[in-house]
Amino acid sequence: ATQAEATAQNLTQFETLALSSRLNLADGHARQELTPPQRRVIDDLPALWVEAAERPVDEIERAACHAFLGALGQHSHPFDDGRVLACYSSSLAMEIFARALATESDAIALIHPTFDNIPDILRGVGLRLVPVEEDALHDGPLPTELLNRVGCVFVTTPNNPTGRVLPEERLRGLAEQCAEHGVVLTLDTSFRGFDTDAHYDHYAVLEASGCRWVVIEDTGKLWPTLELKIGWLVRSTDVGLPLEKIHSDILLGVSPLVLLMVQRFAEDAAGGGLADLHRHIADNRALLRNNLAGVPDISFVDTFSRTSVDRLHVGARQGLDVWNAVREHQLYLLPCQKFHWANPSEGAHTLRVALSRNPLALSTGAQVLRSVLLAG
Numbered sequence: 001a002t003q004a005e006a007t008a009q010n011l012t013q014f015e016t017l018a019l020s021s022r023l024n025l026a027d028g029h030a031r032q033e034l035t036p037p038q039r040r041v042i043d044d045l046p047a048l049w050v051e052a053a054e055r056p057v058d059e060i061e062r063a064a065c066h067a068f069l070g071a072l073g074q075h076s077h078p079f080d081d082g083r084v085l086a087c088y089s090s091s092l093a094m095e096i097f098a099r100a101l102a103t104e105s106d107a108i109a110l111i112h113p114t115f116d117n118i119p120d121i122l123r124g125v126g127l128r129l130v131p132v133e134e135d136a137l138h139d140g141p142l143p144t145e146l147l148n149r150v151g152c153v154f155v156t157t158p159n160n161p162t163g164r165v166l167p168e169e170r171l172r173g174l175a176e177q178c179a180e181h182g183v184v185l186t187l188d189t190s191f192r193g194f195d196t197d198a199h200y201d202h203y204a205v206l207e208a209s210g211c212r213w214v215v216i217e218d219t220g221k222l223w224p225t226l227e228l229k230i231g232w233l234v235r236s237t238d239v240g241l242p243l244e245k246i247h248s249d250i251l252l253g254v255s256p257l258v259l260l261m262v263q264r265f266a267e268d269a270a271g272g273g274l275a276d277l278h279r280h281i282a283d284n285r286a287l288l289r290n291n292l293a294g295v296p297d298i299s300f301v302d303t304f305s306r307t308s309v310d311r312l313h314v315g316a317r318q319g320l321d322v323w324n325a326v327r328e329h330q331l332y333l334l335p336c337q338k339f340h341w342a343n344p345s346e347g348a349h350t351l352r353v354a355l356s357r358n359p360l361a362l363s364t365g366a367q368v369l370r371s372v373l374l375a376g
């Protein structure tokens with residue numbers, strides 16, 4: 001192992017290595033060009049600053065939340081019940097949730113594989129993790145004995161890196177099981193903006209089930225806003241966790257300027273911008289796959305994924321060998337071992353490629369990848 005891969009302790013540290021490279025296809029953050037309507041929002045920032053300073057912050061926060069969730073098909077939300085907390089990022093929302101859960105439970109069932117900052121945050125507050133294979137989650141009810149030994153079931157949907165979406169019927173079944181066992185059901189929906197299969201009313205399903213629930217929404221994956229983003233921490237009436245107290249331990253509030261920017265991006269998304277983004281991601285997915293056509297002993301694992309990442313299986317090759325070889329050309333991908341947080345070797349032959357990029361950067365990267373893969 002080279003020095004870098006030996007020292008990278010998690011996926012985000014692999015992504016940090018890529019941050020200053022011209023061919024960064026590692027992180028799932030949005031790095032494509034602003035569209036013309038988005039550029040107009042950025043041009044309006046000085047005026048948004050004045051508006052943010054003058055208007056009541058609760059009004060700004062509600063409008064941003066309503067616009068963002070509405071753009072994703074989440075037309076009902078409990079903002080007016082005071083059950084939506086705004087955070088600087090979805091990972092902060094997750095940290096607050098984890099600390100709150102740890103006050104009443106010592107074990108959590110977590111989808112496997114998934115992005116490793118989730119298990120790392122949960123372990124960080126002392127929770128014991130029980131992996132639930134993504135297939136098992138989609139196939140049918142969870143084993144009763146599992147639900148009897150955890151305080152929460154945590155599902156990333158659409159999942160990262162697989163792109164798999166928990167369909168409405170499965171969410172309903174899972175929520176009803178959690179209600180039956182008094183188990184909290186928590187969703188990380190950071191990638192839901194990319195897949196219209198995830199644009200059904202999750203909160204209505206959760207509310208109807210009667211389960212205790214928490215949802216972590218993220219504005220940060222969709223648009224190139226230079227890490228200006230909001231993580232929304234949403235909860236059921238009876239979740240019974242000290243979310244507000246811990247949220248207030250950490251922050252008073254988020255920037256109304258960022259909220260206004262999110263609202264404007266969300267309104268553009270609802271007005272056609274999201275459909276344009278979906279086309280951009282689909283075009284980039286096709287660009288990547290076409291650039292690698294004919295390369296022996298590779299495959300794209302998640303045939304139906306619509307999220308802003310694509311997973312490449314490199315056959316008998318070691319993923320880390322490919323990662324090192326392309327890095328010689330300043331190209332960065334994400335080796336998948338650490339998504340498989342309970343069994344890293346499952347990810348030894350896969351790499352994740354980011355698609356929220358300019359087409360030119362993606363095709364340049366894909367051609368470098370092609371030459372490395374063909375070199376054997």
Ligand SMILES: N=C(N)NC[C@@H](O)CC(=O)C(=O)O
Nearest residue numbers: 012027028029091115117160
């Ligand atoms: N708090 C962390 N570690 N943030 C990185 C995360 O946003 C990257 C990500 O989710 C992805 O690349 O898929």
